[in-house]
Amino acid sequence: MRVLVVEDEEVMADALLLGLRRAGYAADAAHDGAAALELSGLNPYDVVILDRDLPVVHGDEVCRRLVAGQQGPRILMLTASGQLEDRVGGLQLGADDYLPKPFAFAELLARVDALSRRSERLVQPVLRHGELEVDTARREVRRAGAPVPLTLKEYGVLVELVRAEGAVVSAEELLQRVWDENADPFTNAVRVTMVGLRRKLGAPDLVETLRGSGYRMVR
Secondary structure, three states, rough: OOOEEEEEOHHHHHHHHHHHOOOOOOEEOOOOOHHHHHHHOOOOOEEEEEEOOOOOOHHHHHHHHHHHHOOOOOOEEEEEOOOOHHHHHHHHHHOOOEEEEOOOHHHHHHHHHHHHHHHOOOOEEEEEEEEEEEEEOEEEEEEEEOOOOOOOOHHHHHHHHHOOOOOOOOHHHHHHHOOOOOOOOOHHHHHHHHHHHHHHOOOOOOOEEEOOOOEEOOO
16 A cells, blocks of 8 residues: 655655555655656555645645545544644545644544545555455455465555456556555566565465466456
8 A cells, every 4th residue: 555745844754754664555655746646656555645735736625626536545633733623624625634743643643544445445454465464454364264465565566466456467556555656666566575475375276377468366
């Protein structure tokens, strides 16, 4: 799942990126409202962490435009003010959640996790494909009842394939959804990750490779 951090304080933005990536999210950053709108037009984000007081384009206007778009992301709005009227105002703009600064990263991560599960792209908290079960709330995978320990990237790739429901997902789409904007488009990271994922899922193989097209779950 992919998250956009919109924060003009670069030190805080970098800290949030580091924490989110360690938690398994593909995370990008923008330092003003105009850059946020540009990135959100290029990438399908599940959650946007949006500072309200932004340069160039104010966070309120960014929120309005994101909400007005088709299949807009979930929005967690941040602000230095904890006043009730500010919280209400942010929610009335269309934000899904509101977090005043300063905050504990553990709380922010819990809110991002909750919003990502509420995304339209994730209808059910538990995804199933035959004997395979993916619990997105706990980030646990089981096959025929047995736990399957995966790396963060392997887990991210599997989630994208399972929720595609048998449709082909290209390597480019996986790179976009599971890695961040700094990923080299010519990298073999997807292929290497797929090798490890297949090995851990065991036999019979659950993932089919269609040369020149991508990957899909075996029906």
